[in-house]
Amino acid sequence: MxxxxxxxxxxxxxxxxxxxxxxxxxxxxxxxxxxxxxxxxxxxxxxxxxxxxxxxxxxxxxxxxxxxxxxxxxxxxxxxxxxxxxxxxxxxxxxxxxxxxxxxxxxxxxxxxxxxxxxxxxxxxxxxxxxxxxxxxxxxxxxxxxxxxxxxxxxxxxxxxxxxxxxxxxxxxxxxxxxxxxxxxxxxxxxxxxxxKAYVVVSRRVQDQQGDLATLAEEGAVGIRVIKSFGRSGHVARQYDDAARRLWETSxxxxxxxxxxxxxxxxxxxxxxxxxxxxxxxxxxxxxxxxxxxxxxxxxxxxxxxxxxxxxxxxxxxxxxxxxxxxxxxxFDMAPDIVSGTTVSPTARGHLRFEHVDFTFPGSGAQVLRDVNLDVAPGETVALVGATGSGKTALTSLVPRLYDVSGGRVTIDGVDVRDYSLKELRSLVATAFEEPTLFSMSARENLTLGRADATDEEVEEALDVAQAGFVHDLPWGLDTRIGEQGMSLSGGQRQRLALARAVLAQPKVLVLDDTLSALDIHTEKLVEEALRRVLAATTGLVVAHRASTVLLADKVALLEHGTITHVGQHRELLATVPAYRELLAADADADDELDEVSA
Ligand SMILES: Nc1ncnc2c1ncn2[C@@H]1O[C@H](COP(=O)(O)OP(=O)(O)O)[C@@H](O)[C@H]1O
Ligand SMILES: [Mg+2]
CATH class of the missing domain: 1.20.1560.10 (ABC transporter type 1, transmembrane domain)
Incomplete structure (x- = not known):
């Protein structure tokens, strides 16, 4: 484009x-x-x-x-x-x-x-x-x-x-x-x-073609499941062959x-x-x-x-x-639009507020969030519920400043997140996203990314909360190296590691965006039970799809088309807001709840 x-x-x-x-x-x-x-x-x-x-x-x-x-x-x-x-x-x-x-x-x-x-x-x-x-x-x-x-x-x-x-x-x-x-x-x-002169041209072509070949090889490796499941191995191999031949000729x-x-x-x-x-x-x-x-x-x-x-x-x-x-x-010359502030707050309580927040993805015209207002008191947990594409991920990514707001402000303890030093902000806020990134290092290093000084007991506790005890069964336990994209782990395992990482960071504000989506119901229940303890002590913003996750929260915010339309108790919204009921209707727990409420 x-x-x-x-x-x-x-x-x-x-x-x-x-x-x-x-x-x-x-x-x-x-x-x-x-x-x-x-x-x-x-x-x-x-x-x-x-x-x-x-x-x-x-x-x-x-x-x-x-x-x-x-x-x-x-x-x-x-x-x-x-x-x-x-x-x-x-x-x-x-x-x-x-x-x-x-x-x-x-x-x-x-x-x-x-x-x-x-x-x-x-x-x-x-x-x-x-x-x-x-x-x-x-x-x-x-x-x-x-x-x-x-x-x-x-x-x-x-x-x-x-x-x-x-x-x-x-x-x-x-x-x-x-x-x-x-x-x-x-x-x-x-x-x-x-x-x-001639040599530079040819060398550059060799370099470009090496890059192409590397890209094909990388895609082949990372996308191996997709390729296999669509039976495209032959096609991909031919593409690779062609690229290799071109490189050979140029060489x-x-x-x-x-x-x-x-x-x-x-x-x-x-x-x-x-x-x-x-x-x-x-x-x-x-x-x-x-x-x-x-x-x-x-x-x-x-x-x-x-x-x-x-x-x-x-x-x-x-x-x-x-x-x-x-x-x-x-x-080097690229202006970092995320400029670190200087505020350091030694007595953080974790009072998270969205004040008239507007947001448009940089470089795209469409406004994703409009006049979002939300107050999460210290220690309180808010569940964020909304249809796919309503802007939940966008909203949560504003807290650790993966993006900056286009209008309004996000504050923690009354201080605009843009005024905190990035280091301070990253220690105040921990996040775990739906598609967690794990790095090519040991499981332990991945876990302690946010807190290099964590003790073994703390690591164990975090693993326990996230039901990520499976790392002990890896070939070298916590020292097992995990691939660039956590290739050797299942989606659910990756999510649980990312959750353990966020919990271990002992943040004042914990932001979870669909972190439990790849878990089976049974594991999810276990994680939720343990998470309840963690959330009792920290401020939480949790994107939720299931009633069971919603029940972890003190209150629920309903996000519709980029703006928060309702904030209240789960039961209250269930009874009075049809849109909310619809979102959670597919969920068995919600049906039970609904029966209870209407009874
Ligand atoms: N990087 C991006 N650039 C531009 N638009 C985006 C980007 N990511 C998401 N969007 C759009 O922003 C809207 C909200 O997306 P998102 O916050 O991911 O929704 P949700 O998490 O609620 O499913 C969607 O319409 C989506 O298409
Ligand atoms: Mg999302």
Missing amino acids: PDDPATATHGPTAHPPASVTSLWRLRSYLRPHVWSLTVMLVASMAGVGVSIMIPLRIKALIDGPIAHHDHGGVLPLGLSVLGLGILEAVLIWWRRWTQSNAVLSVETSMRRDLYDRLQELPMSFHSQWQSGQLLSRATTDLSAIRRFSGFGMLFLLVNITQVTVTTIVLLNMYWPLGLVVAATAAPIVWLSMRFE ITKVKLSAKFWTFLEMIPNFAVVVVLLLGAIGVGRGQLTPGELVAFITLMLSLVWPVASLGVILAMAQEAMTAAARVLEI
Whole structure:
């Protein structure tokens, strides 16, 4: 929906323009590593110096002791060449060692900030961005930035220095040959640039296709039940095959391209060597050049091939890093519409109020809640009853600020929820939703998400309330790792874990949205009995479909078309509100109640 205004302003741009500014804005991540970067630069520059000195020493060796058959002079010069060689190796090792230490931590800190940022961003953001997009920004893009800041940038400086200094040395040694060498640089740079341009296009296509394949694989795994039950395995497998073949073809193109490039890259300097040897031999014959100089010349010239050729690669790397920086900054720059307040309330009582609350989902035109007023006194429990689509889930998600109200306010103890610090709010309010999210960690970690300091007894108690004792029967008990979507658990088991998690958090306000929907009647009864104890101590807002759940509450609020039309006792509403009676009519308990009431 490209015309959707929300998508147009907030949605992701696949490939925003690369700019130096975006990269520059991320410089603060390098600040803690200025020392390492300096060490790397010094080590690399010293390495360049040594690599230029070695051929010059060899020249001295050939033109001096060897030309004059002075055997005594060979050893000291030879040893100095060997020493320089060892020094060069040490410098390379030093640079690499510093590099790997510093650079990885740059990526780690960027990744942490990005993750924190994603946590702050509102639900509306997450529903507009595909998780694949976020994933690739968090991985590929950050790696691209890391590669450039730790490797590319350094070698850009080092290679330019090496090329400049070596060319000056060559021109100085024998300028006609120096010119020949300088001239060969032109086709190499040209070829590298062209190669990089084509290569970037193909690499990006490979990346996109890898993403497609990953998405298909993920959908295949997550949706396996649906696929199987509709007998679509064959169809899905074909889709996967096609995507895999496309990826294979593109990868082959990529390999062919680089094979061609490297062949040419090898050939150009070899031609140059032939030319230099011919002209050099003439120079030596005329006495304009010594044999030692010719050897040094060729060695130096060959040492230029890599720095010149890699310029193309490095420039492409810079381009990639700049694009990546722009993409990552798109997330950092997103205004978090859920801005944390600062209020901390040490004496929370849990008085929850909805005051003239209006709500429209961000980016959608239709108003979901209109002028909702509801007062839940501290310790009181209100059951929220309403038809499907009446806005129950929307209403409950306003309390922990998964969304913010469009009008009016939600308060806890008289303070607007938007004024609480998010941390405080999340500790005041615990929620359990119909489709609970469990994370890829152990059952215990999932449970203690809201309270890392919970004792074993408290965990047991929460499991007891939620009738989630089944975790003890998992292969490794509480330490069993639960899949990303709690795949290995049934819907009811997941709901019970989520409920235990909410209870364990010991919130002042407990919000349950259809948390018991996937439970069988028997388990539901057990959960309800235990929940009654918990709800006695906290303020509760419980979405209910069955009379038995409603009976947990002190009063009932009926939500019709986004607004609360009736608040009262269950019996009262049952007797006087036909809409309420209808909603609970399918329920056997309600029928009993009804009989009782009418009797
Ligand atoms: N993310 C969303 N964006 C836009 N509209 C939504 C979204 N989620 C739900 N809705 C709409 O809001 C209305 C209320 O939904 P919801 O609160 O989930 O109802 P309930 O929980 O009572 O079944 C429905 O009409 C639904 O289609
Ligand atoms: Mg709902």
